[in-house]
Amino acid sequence: MVSSVIPAPEGAKNCCATMRILLMEDHDRLAQTIAKGLDEFGFRVDAFPTAEDGINATTGVQYDALILDLGLPDRDGLEVIGELRQRNIEFPILILTARYGVDDRVAGLDRGADDYLMKPFAMKELAARLRALLRRPGRVLGATLESGNLRFNTVLRQLVVNGCAVAISRREIGALELLMRRAGQVVSKRALEDTLYGLSGDVNPNTVEVLISRLRRRLDDIGADRSIHTLRGIGYLLRE
């Protein structure tokens, strides 16, 4: 396969603009270390110890995401989610919880949170999950996806490797987009089928497998430093 080489589009750089994160956490030291830790990953964090202060802050600043501790002193974390969603504040919300119970997490997700992370956590994982949330379509990072030396502009539908654009089939690019949006996590075969071929469900079971093996070879050919792992019965994973 020969890939045509074209210059990378200018807009690709805007992915690296600082993202502003709102943090509601009453534990001072944890708030400080999260702020410091995320700073290294290119996030700017404003931390507030109470729900009251945190919610007030949303009126002045356009935040890209919220990290919410469920155990705030003045308000229940679940209530905070409900109130923010009622105010049509649409940024993704990631719940931090020290509680083990599945119920809290499910309740949080039901109320409109997007993801959860249990304490203690690795800063790397917090950053990765934030990025995954922000890579969703319509989010800050949703326009340009980055993974290793791969960069994909979702608006122009253009894949750039090491600064050079490569031509790639529409189906392959669709699969890659999904894998890049959830880089480091498993994408089920079913999710790929649904996204690429619609929900009609009338897909040959081998179709996705054939497509992925073609995409894998393509990534090798164009010198990508990321590869697709197949997990039989589970799904596919683009190694971040």
Added chain:
Amino acid sequence: MRSISWRIFVRLAITTVLMSMFAYGWVYWQAQSTEIAVRQRVLLNQAKLIASYLVLDEQGEPMLDLPQPIVNSYKSTTGSQRYAIRDQAGTILFGSGRATGPLPLFRQLTQAAYDYDPDGPGPLHMYGAAVKSSLNGRLFFTQVEEDVLDAVYLRAAVNEEFLTDGGWLQAPFLLTWLGVSMLAVRRALAPLKQVSRVAEDIDPATADTRLPTRNVPTELVPLVRAINLALDRLEHGLMRQREFNANAAHQLRTPLAVLSANVESMQDKSTAARLSYDIELMSRIVNQLLLVARLETMSHLPNEKIDLLAIVTDVATNLAPLAIASGKKLEILNDATPIFVHANAEALRAALSNLVENALSHTPPDTTVSIRLTQEPTVEVIDCGPGVPPDKRDQIFERFWKGDRNGKGAGLGLAIVKHIMTALQGSVSISDNPGGGAAFTLRFPPATQH
């Protein structure tokens, strides 16, 4: 440990026997007094009969002309009866030979019954009857006596008759009494069985259940109330324990999160990596300890019908990045049909996570951990590690048992798996993977059809 029924049975039996003995005694005494009266009448008649044969001859002398049968009966050597006829002075005019006792007091009467001891306080006792008669103005006394040995025979015969015929009446009476009592006791204690059944189902998950006092005999109500009060206190303790668990989770995890974040931002990256590894280890142990604490306060997990394949896929999806990161593979072998089991999703997820994590940590790099589902339903987790020798297969599920003392983990993972499977009324077992390595099998009771 004697049952109430047994105690009542013993006491009733003793009482019944004593009452019977008293009744026998009374009847015996009654029979005896009747017998004396009968004997005296017989003796009196005998005396009157003999007196009727006393006549005066031409010279006016008394003469006794007894018919031969009567004479014979008093002559018999075995006979214990004797008679005598005395004149006014008490001189014996006629007699059967052996001496009779002295005359009794007549007290204006013509006849009298009496008894006396001829040999002092010996075995011999005499019963007698005397008749006063007058012929031509002369008084005569006729005595008839019988010794007591005869009376004993008579009495024995009467008693024997009574015992053999009348005594048996006691047995059915006694049995009926005992039977009715036992039935009454059993009926009265029946509500306790209901209470026992309720008590059997009380465990940490149903700590708010209390024993019913309805229909319980009033004597036992204080006991049931006291047990309920004890349950109140235990429930209170359990609640505090649960609160403690929730707080402990928060108190332990938040500082670990701070520590972890601080270590990650250290300048010396190689030291940071080593410390992060330790923190991760500690976090795992804390998580597992908290999970164990949580599971122990809920021995019966609330169950629902869940798709085993969905849970397995969920767990595998979460652990796949970890597997890939350590150069290992994870796969699910199943024909993609849902398998339903009756289980608690949260507990099942925890059990599967622990099992798959365990397999991933033992399988060497570049090998695959397989999760196989069957319709039985079972879930097999197969690794390519060193396997588990047969003699270690029991202790591997014990808390804090670690095959490799320096290995990662607290040695709690498999104990948790076993605990959860037991609570789900399933089981976990180990076998050898034919291709090398260990195969852990989770077995579930089949989901009931609805």
